[in-house]
Amino acid sequence: MKLFYIGCCIGSVLTVIARYLPLNQEARPSCSDDRTSHPTQASFFSLIPLCYRDVSCQKNGYFVHGLSALIYGCVFVFSLQQETLMLKCLLLCWLTMAFLLSMTDLFYFIVEPKLLYPFGVLLWLLHFYFQSPFYWYTGVFVLFCLFIVTFFFQSYLGLGDVLLLLIWGPWLSLYELFLLLAIASCLALVFFCLYFLVKKKQLGYLPFVPFLSLGLWYLLT
Numbered sequence: 001m002k003l004f005y006i007g008c009c010i011g012s013v014l015t016v017i018a019r020y021l022p023l024n025q026e027a028r029p030s031c032s033d034d035r036t037s038h039p040t041q042a043s044f045f046s047l048i049p050l051c052y053r054d055v056s057c058q059k060n061g062y063f064v065h066g067l068s069a070l071i072y073g074c075v076f077v078f079s080l081q082q083e084t085l086m087l088k089c090l091l092l093c094w095l096t097m098a099f100l101l102s103m104t105d106l107f108y109f110i111v112e113p114k115l116l117y118p119f120g121v122l123l124w125l126l127h128f129y130f131q132s133p134f135y136w137y138t139g140v141f142v143l144f145c146l147f148i149v150t151f152f153f154q155s156y157l158g159l160g161d162v163l164l165l166l167i168w169g170p171w172l173s174l175y176e177l178f179l180l181l182a183i184a185s186c187l188a189l190v191f192f193c194l195y196f197l198v199k200k201k202q203l204g205y206l207p208f209v210p211f212l213s214l215g216l217w218y219l220l221t
Contacts, residue, residue, distance in 0.1 A: 011072025018103030111160025
């Protein structure tokens, strides 16, 4: 249980980081308070009490923050209970990256570059260090998809989602990549339909990174 408690504490801090790190002015925060849309005006330690300062966020702020902490607690325990050091390091890095980017996508509908690139570099270094299989043809396929999305389907699939797949892809076989996309797409479709049935209206924008992360979780487990 100690590992779970430690993981929940780390998850709470990571949620704060995901909530206030993005600096893109085009981001659409879930709260209307100007203090939440300008995170550079506060120091890191002052961000923690800011999580629940906005009155309009207090209805679900505690629930979202607590749930995300519990989820990362499970991720932390799962990663550190692996048998080998290689699996512990790779899973912890990979799933932490997925967790943080899922949170920024949920909060702001963006794949935060300040998290994407450092974690991407760290993930690649760990894979090279542990001599993981490198599937170059999967990387080529994702590059082709990046070209197609950039010029033809950018309004349907975000460029950040494809860049994330470009970082993950070379360490997955083509079968694993297709399975990841299939799982993520099916989950997103189910969520979209459930939202329409419950709210009686179409969802304007659907964050895709959380569904990619669920698909990754399935592959890694």
